[in-house]
Amino acid sequence: MKPTDVTRPEYYHRVVDCQWACPAHTDVPKYLRLIGQGRYTEAYLVNRESNVFPGILGRTCDRPCEPACRRGRVDGKPVAICRLKRVAADLRDDVRDFLPTAPDVKNGKRVALVGAGPASLTVANDLVPLGYQCTIFEQHDRAGGLMRINIPSFRLPAEVLDEETQSIIDMGVEVRYGTPVTSLTALLDEGWDAVFVGSGAPKGKELELPGRHDAPANVHIGIEWLANVHFGHVDRIGERVLIIGVGNTAMDCCRTARRLGGKDISVIARRSRQYFKASPWELEDAEEEGVHIVENHSPKRFVIDGGRLVGLEFEAPNGTVVLPCDDVILAIGQENAFPWIERDAGVAFADGMPVVDKVTFQSTRPGVFFGGDAAWGPQNIIWAVAHGHQAAISIHNHCRGVSVDERPPEGMTLVSAKVGMHAWAYSNDYNAATRQKMTHADLEERFSRLSMEVELGFTPEQAATEVERCLNCDIETHFTSSTCIECDACVDVCPVSCLSIVPNAEDPATLLASLVAPPVNPTQPLYVSDALPQTARVMVKDEDVCVHCGLCAERCPTAAWDMRTFELQLPYAGRPATDHRALPMYAAPRTLQVAR
Secondary structure, eight states, X not given: OOOOOTTSHHHHHHHSHHHHHSTTOOOHHXXXXXXXXXXXXXXXXXXXXXXXXXXXXXXXXXXXXXXHOTTHHHHXXXXXXXXXXXXXXXXXXXXXXXXXXXXXXXXXXXXXXXXXXXXXXXXXXXXXXXXXXXXXXXXXXXXXXXXXXXXXXXXXOHXXXXXXXXXXXXXXXXXXXXXXXXOHHHHHTTXXXXXXXXXXXXEEOOOOOTTTTSSGGGEEEXXXXXXXXXXXXXXXXXXXXXXXXXXXXXXXXXXXXXXXXXXXXXXEOSSOGGGOOSOHHHHHHHHHTTOEEEOSOEEEEEEEETTEEEEEEEEETTEEEEEEOSEEEEOSOEXXXXXXXXXXXXXXXXXXXXXXXXXXOBBSSTTEEEOTHHHHSOOOHHHHHHHHHHHHHHHXXXXXXXXXXXXXXXXXXXXXXXXXXXXXXXXXXXXXXXXXXXXXXXXXXXXXXXXXXXXXXXXXXXXXXXXXXXXXXTEEEEEOGGGOOOOOHHHHHOTTOOEEEEOOOSSHHHHHHTSSSOOSOTTSOOEEOOOOTXXXXXXXXXXXXXXXXXXXXXXXXXXXXXXXXXXXXXXXXXXXXXXXXXXXXXXSOOXXXXXX
């Protein structure tokens, strides 16, 4: 097999499982170490560089990083990355002096953004410091989009949302509140240099069954009902409530109903729990609040008696059943709605959705871009942020006459973490601490008002303990084949048998069969060294099971193994990535730097 090219940023990036899984590629290990040192402001700024909304996402993110976390492969419980993100947001100092602002001299380019949700705000965050005049058209009177009207305040307090959205607006963004866009053609006629559509997926799916429209006052569309609660149009609900659907919106609906007077609340799922779309922690919180989860029930008809909704009939495993209810909330998904985009405006549609390039985020009409839920349907906030960063790069290219297909490359820094014969610039001892438990408000207190935040956050002591569970996957094992004497010391000392010195083979199966321990995850590439100088054998490493303990580097008598801190350098609009690849040992300071 060919030697692994570790000079490519993507190789070591993939080893940092949490960062690889994050759509915005947030540098998780770096900010966790900063939190462990009590440097909350710096940790917040490291977060904000890529995910823009640490306080919001520390409460609402769908956490794709956590299932990927290497710690979960060790003891079954990943590091509480999301909750640690919130620690940095809650305990930081004022960061306004560290945030970018609009330059005094603008570049003359005007960008219109439809909707003040996370995708549009991210685009503005990236473009305003470059001199763009960014104008957001928002139909409501406050920024945040569906983050504000569809995520209950007991999960995302308004003050957290206000602060992080306003920090972007204060950079120099013009927001036209109460101004829905009713025609794309009319908007384009205003002469904008680019238009970004971040209007979300604002339409809830219907459930057309017999009786659906016979008692309309008591059958609600989930996201519309949550919006009505937010705006104060709804402040009570019947005692017996059925929620159809089992995604995160359904969890928000059932828990909100519990606070508006519902007492007997059931979430109804067509399939068993293993197929649920709701996050496990959302299910746990709902059940803690007395919500019943009913599996394998498929709705058949609404039961109406004298014009009043009295129940819902289901096909259940043991036959047909009727569950009594006063209200039904439909939370079976969301759809996009673009009645304001004329079909002759140059934006092609397929199956009701705009045709959008998955790399450039440009539609079929040059200069019109989409992102967030508006691009391909409902996803989590972190995806909208990632879309916004990439769309901003495309808009910057478009406005300069550069092809939107020209994407700036990623870079990396790789610096030795060695600070002594047997000492490293990170905590490499395995900590057996269990995952920290979140403290919740008492049930009586959380039901006292709709805005009472349920999760109270980690204490600094909990945060420090949880950080020590991180295996520091960004401290990479870096091998120099020319100095290896093939003594097998590293192979002997490795606690997880991830190293092998074996003859190379052209057939991957032959090489795999010769390893000390066969790999269990075929999707993770193996590391294969150059031919070793003594026997022409190769060093092979299974990156998937390595725990980054550094014992191989400590044991190696020739320093062929080194522990090096990898930092992915991400490009943003107008800011190419820096790239200092494979720096020699001790070539640079080992302090953690935060971009100001």
